[in-house]
Amino acid sequence: MDVLFITSNRLGDAVLTTGLLGHLVDTLPAARFTVACGPIPAPLFRTVPRLARLIPLRKRRWSGHWLELWAQVVGTRWDLVVDLRDSAVSRLIPARRRAIFRNRKLGLHKVAELAGVLGVDPPPSPRLWLDAETQREAAARLGPGNFLALGPAANWTGKEWPAERYADLAERLTAPGTPLAGARVVVLAGPGEEQRCRPVLDRLGDRAINLVGRTDPLLAGACVARARLFVGNDSGLMHVAAAVGTPTLGVFGPTPVETYGPWGEHCRYVLAPRVEGDTPEDRMRRITVEEVEQAALGLLARTPELAAW
Known part of the structure; x- marks a missing residue:
């Protein structure tokens, strides 16, 4: 099972997404994970269990980094794509299931907002995998x-x-x-x-x-x-x-x-x-x-x- 997890380019926002990723690690024991994120938070994800690939996204002019990501992932038919950036990439690659973070809910903590992408309740707490x-x-x-x-x-x-x-x-x-x-x-x-x-x-x-x-x-x-x-x-x-x-x-x-x-x-x-x-x-x-x-x-x-x- 192949899962693509697209998360933030900012360190704090990326950390807050790790609870949702941890939930997937725990509940999908056969899954292999590809994580796409900014270069600053990328080291956080290098120790994710069953990590198949880590893709650091360096911003390009005219949003060229999204085109680069698309080129790297379009060749896989993904079982699940979790896109916490609401990018076009998640809509333009083959996937059996997509979970996309769209509208902010004012007054709700970011961790709870993110959990709503997969309907997880209570929200899973952020975690790091310290090797x-x-x-x-x-x-x-x-x-x-x-x-x-x-x-x-x-x-x-x-x-x-x-x-x-x-x-x-x-x-x-x-x-x-x-x-x-x-x-x-x-x-x-x-x-x-x-x-x-x-x-x-x-x-x-x-x-x-x-x-x-x-x-x-x-x-x-x-x-x-x-x-x-x-x-x-x-x-x-x-x-x-x-x-x-x-x-x-x-x-x-x-x-x-x-x-x-x-x-x-x-x-x-x-x-x-x-x-x-x-x-x-x-x-x-x-x-x-x-x-x-x-x-x-x-x-x-x-x-x-x-x-x-």
Whole structure:
């Protein structure tokens, strides 16, 4: 049985589709999977069980990437095509069954929207398939100990809580007498985002483990899986943390938390108040360190069973 799964070019959106893919892996034990996605999230899918092919789609002018994908998949008669991009490709290739994501439903979380494509209820939670090699690499990068993971960057500054406050938060959460006393702080972000994380790295010095731009998304997930807590902005990395089961606290401002909040039993968020006339950056600055600290301590208290490695 051959299944084509067309998912997002963005990291966060791609992570949110992994629950639906996991449902197919679990319920179609004879299926072989071909996954098409953007090059940034592609590493997330390299360890999918029974993966036949991974096709990274690099955007081309005039939507030429869709023509390239069509050329690569038209020669197969697919048993199932799941198209979460609503592309023409899924309609122009031979398939016994098609499931296509079309209209957004306002107020519904993205994970629940995606589950509706196949009529799955309850919605399957996002997951990552962490293979032994990736987990060994994460262990080598971090070493032994307890860890707090931070994601101080995002894909635009309007979603970023000030980096200096992440540094304050890390110092508070790892101070003597706290649940994370003495923990090292893993700082993660994508390539090109180190300058925006610099205030955290400089303040923490040797206590920080700098992984900014130094992991692919799957290795980042394996590193975050070794942490007791992740705190970060609304970003792909936040969704990676939630998908690996680490207690995850999202810091939200202008983006709709009802749609893109971290998904999972061990996830919470802090939402900035909305004040007329605020820019997105102003709104994020209204979140205090004390608010995030209290939310983080509350999440730690609710998840005592999830001790660090």
